[in-house]
Amino acid sequence: MKELKILLILVVVVLVGYWGIEPYAHSVMHGEVKKPDYNYSDLKTTAATTGDPAKGKELFVANCASCHGLKNDGINPGMDKNAAITSFNVVPPDLSNIAAILDHKFLAAFIKNPQQATENPKFAMPPMAQLSDEDVGHIIAYLSSVAKKNLDGKEITIEACGRCHSIKYQKIYAETPAENLKAYLGKVPPDLSVMGKAKELEYLETFINNPQNGLPGTSMPRLGLTKESTEKVVAYLDQIADPHREQRNKLGMWVIGYLVVMAGLTFAWKKKIWKNIH
Amino acid sequence: MKFMDWLDERLAVRQLIKVMLTEYYVPKNINFLWSFGVLIMVVFAILVVSGIFLLMYYKPDSHLAFDSVNKTIMMDVEYGWLFRHTHAVAASIMFLVLYVHMARGIYYGSFKAPREIVWITGYILFILMAATAFTGYLLPWGQMSYWAAQTITTLFEKIPFIGPDLVVWIRGNYIVEDATLTRFFALHVVFLPLLLIVFTGIHLYAVRIVGSNNEDGIELTKEEKKHGKGIPFWPVFMAKEFFVISVFLIFFFYLVFYQYKFAMDPINFTPADYLQTPTHIYPEWYFLAFYEVLRGFFFSQNLGLIAFVLSMFIAAFLPWLDTSPIRSGNHRPLYKILFFIFVADFVFLTILGKLPPTGLYAWLGFAGSLVYFAFFFALPIISRIEKKKLEGGR
Numbered sequence: 001m002k003e004l005k006i007l008l009i010l011v012v013v014v015l016v017g018y019w020g021i022e023p024y025a026h027s028v029m030h031g032e033v034k035k036p037d038y039n040y041s042d043l044k045t046t047a048a049t050t051g052d053p054a055k056g057k058e059l060f061v062a063n064c065a066s067c068h069g070l071k072n073d074g075i076n077p078g079m080d081k082n083a084a085i086t087s088f089n090v091v092p093p094d095l096s097n098i099a100a101i102l103d104h105k106f107l108a109a110f111i112k113n114p115q116q117a118t119e120n121p122k123f124a125m126p127p128m129a130q131l132s133d134e135d136v137g138h139i140i141a142y143l144s145s146v147a148k149k150n151l152d153g154k155e156i157t158i159e160a161c162g163r164c165h166s167i168k169y170q171k172i173y174a175e176t177p178a179e180n181l182k183a184y185l186g187k188v189p190p191d192l193s194v195m196g197k198a199k200e201l202e203y204l205e206t207f208i209n210n211p212q213n214g215l216p217g218t219s220m221p222r223l224g225l226t227k228e229s230t231e232k233v234v235a236y237l238d239q240i241a242d243p244h245r246e247q248r249n250k251l252g253m254w255v256i257g258y259l260v261v262m263a264g265l266t267f268a269w270k271k272k273i274w275k276n277i278h
Numbered sequence: 279m280k281f282m283d284w285l286d287e288r289l290a291v292r293q294l295i296k297v298m299l300t301e302y303y304v305p306k307n308i309n310f311l312w313s314f315g316v317l318i319m320v321v322f323a324i325l326v327v328s329g330i331f332l333l334m335y336y337k338p339d340s341h342l343a344f345d346s347v348n349k350t351i352m353m354d355v356e357y358g359w360l361f362r363h364t365h366a367v368a369a370s371i372m373f374l375v376l377y378v379h380m381a382r383g384i385y386y387g388s389f390k391a392p393r394e395i396v397w398i399t400g401y402i403l404f405i406l407m408a409a410t411a412f413t414g415y416l417l418p419w420g421q422m423s424y425w426a427a428q429t430i431t432t433l434f435e436k437i438p439f440i441g442p443d444l445v446v447w448i449r450g451n452y453i454v455e456d457a458t459l460t461r462f463f464a465l466h467v468v469f470l471p472l473l474l475i476v477f478t479g480i481h482l483y484a485v486r487i488v489g490s491n492n493e494d495g496i497e498l499t500k501e502e503k504k505h506g507k508g509i510p511f512w513p514v515f516m517a518k519e520f521f522v523i524s525v526f527l528i529f530f531f532y533l534v535f536y537q538y539k540f541a542m543d544p545i546n547f548t549p550a551d552y553l554q555t556p557t558h559i560y561p562e563w564y565f566l567a568f569y570e571v572l573r574g575f576f577f578s579q580n581l582g583l584i585a586f587v588l589s590m591f592i593a594a595f596l597p598w599l600d601t602s603p604i605r606s607g608n609h610r611p612l613y614k615i616l617f618f619i620f621v622a623d624f625v626f627l628t629i630l631g632k633l634p635p636t637g638l639y640a641w642l643g644f645a646g647s648l649v650y651f652a653f654f655f656a657l658p659i660i661s662r663i664e665k666k667k668l669e670g671g672r
C-alpha cells in the first residue's frame with residue numbers, strides 16, 4: 001500500500017510535468033491554428049467558373065500558351081524552360097491537370113488577379129485583364145475537360161509544390177534552379193522530405209490552404225488547392241516522412257506483449273522468493 | 279561444477295559472489311524507489327547498445343549528419359528507426375530516473391555522513407550525463423540541435439577575461455559549425471561515456487562500503503542486516519528489482535513505439551541553418567528548470583548566469599548544508615514540507631522553462647528561482663531547529 005502511494009505521487013508529478021511541457025507549452029507557443037477556408041471566401045470575383053470548353057481552348061491558345069504548356073492536349077509552351085527561368089526566375093507550370101487540383105472559384109479569381117489570389121504581390125504571372133468574366137469561365141471549362149481525374153497524393157504534390165520545393169529523400173527535385181528561386185522568393189524554399197515530422201499535420205493543412213495564416217509574411221504564394229487535394233498532399237507528406245509507421249505499430253505490440261508476460265513471470269518469482277520474508 | 283572450481287582457484291569467484299551478491303545485505307525497510315539505481319544502469323546499457331548501432335551509420339559532418347540520421351538511419355537501414363527512437367527516448371528517460379534517484383536520496387537523507395562520497399560521485403555522474411546529453415543533442419544537426427548548442431556555448435562568453443576566447447575554443451570556430459560537431463561527437467561517444475563508467479565504478483564501490491540507506495534513516499550494522507533487518511542483494515533484492523525493471527520497460531517501450539515525440543522535437547526535423555533563428559529556442563525538458571533559473575533573473579543577464587551555475591551545482595553541497603542529526607525525511611516534519619515545495623517548484627520551473635519569458639511568466643520564473651534557492655538556504659536553519667529540539671528532548 002505504501003509503495004502504491006509513492007508510485008501515485010510519482011505518476012502525478014510526471015503527468016503534471018508532461019502536461020506542462022507538451023500540450024500546454026505547445027498551445028501557448030503556437031496559439032490556435034486557424035481553420036482552413038476551402039471556399040476562399042475572401043476572394044470576391046464576378047468571373048464565371050464554367051462555360052464552353054471549345055471556346056476555352058481557343059482562348060487558352062491565344063492568351064496562355066505563350067508561357068504555359070498543356071501536355072494532355074498536345075500544346076507546348078511558346079517559351080522554352082530556360083527562357084522562362086531567365087525572365088521569371090520560376091518555371092511556368094504545365095496546366096494539364098491544374099483544374100483537377102485547384103478550386104475553380106480560386107482559379108477564376110487567380111486568372112483575373114494572380115497577385116491578389118496568391119496574396120503574393122511579387123507573383124510572376126501578370127493579371128489577365130483582357131479576359132472577360134465569360135472568357136475565364138470558358139478557359140476553366142476547357143482546363144476541366146482535359147484534366148486527369150483521381151490524381152494521387154504524390155502526383156498532386158509534384159504538380160502543386162514541385163516547381164519550387166524538392167523532396168530529395170524521394171529523389172524529387174524542384175523544377176526551378178535554387179538560385180533563381182532565391183532571386184524570386186528571397187530564399188530557397190525548404191525541402192519537403194521530412195516536413196510531415198517537422199510540422200503538425202493540422203498546421204500543414206492550414207498553411208497550404210493559406211500560407212499567410214501559418215507564417216505571416218512568407219513569400220510562398222497561396223495555391224488555392226481544393227480540400228481533397230490539400231488532404232492528399234498532407235497525407236503524402238506524412239507518409240513519406242514516416243514510412244515505417246505500420247512496422248512500428250506492429251512491432252510495438254509484440255514488444256509490449258512480451259514485456260507484460262515478463263512482468264508476470266518476474267512478479268511470480270518475486271512472490272516465491274519473498275514468501276518467507278517479513 | 280568443475281569449471282567453477284577452476285575459476286575459483288584463479289579468480290576467487292565464490293568469495294566475490296558472496297561479497298558482492300549473496301552476503302551483501304540491503305536493509306529490508308526500503309521501497310521501490312531504491313530500485314532506481316539499477317534502473318539507471320539498465321537505461322545506460324540501453325543507451326550504449328543503441329548508440330553503438332547508430333554509430334555504424336551516423337556521419338559526423340555538417341553536410342552529411344542530418345541526412346545520415348533522418349534518411350539513412352530512419353528510412354533505409356532495417357530497424358534503424360527503432361535504434362534512434364530507443365536512443366532518443368532513453369536519453370530523455372535517463373534524466374527521469376536520475377531525478378527520481380536523486381530526489382529519493384534527498385528525501386531520505388542518503389547524502390548524509392557517511393555517504394558523502396556516494397552523493398558527490400553521484401552528482402558528478404549527473405553533471406557528466408548532462409554533458410553527454412548536451413553534446414549528443416547536437417549530432418542530428420537539426421535546427422534545435424544547432425541553436426541549443428549556439429545558445430548554451432554563448433553563455434561562456436560572460437566569464438570574465440577569458441570568456442570570448444573560451445567560446446571560440448569550445449566551438450572550434452566563431453560560430454557553431456562543422457568543427458563543433460566533430461568535437462562534440464568525440465566527446466559524446468568516447469570521452470564522456472568513459473568518464474561515466476569510471477565514476478559509476480567509484481559510486482558503486484562507495485555504496486558497497488557504506489551500504490544502502492533506508493526509509494527510517496537509521497544506520498544498521500552488517501550483523502543487524504544479516505539477522506532479520508536486511509535482505510541479501512541476491513536473490514532477494516534482485517527478485518523484486520527484476521519485477522520493477524519489467525514494469526519500467528513496459529513504460530519505456532510504450533514511449534519508444536507510441537509516444538516518442540516528447541524526445542524528438544519537431545523543430546529538429548528542419549536542418550540546421552545558421553541564418554535562421556527558430557522563433558522558440560528551448561533545451562530538452564530535463565534542462566528546463568535550470569534554464570528557467572537562467573532566464574528567471576530577467577533584469578540582469580550576469581545575475582541570471584551566476585544563478586544558473588549555482589542552481590546546477592548547489593545540490594552537490596547538500597551534505598554540508600543540511601547538518602541535522604536526523605536523516606530521513608519521514609522523521610523530519612519541517613524538512614518534509616520543504617522537500618515537497620522544492621519538488622513542486624522544480625516541476626513548476628520545468629514547465630515555465632518552455633514558455634515564452636514575457637509578462638507574467640517572467641515574474642513567475644523569478645519567483646520560482648527564488649523558491650529553488652530558498653530550499654537550500656533554509657536547510658542550515660531547519661538543521662539548527664532540529665538540533666535544538668533534539669537536545670531539548672533529552
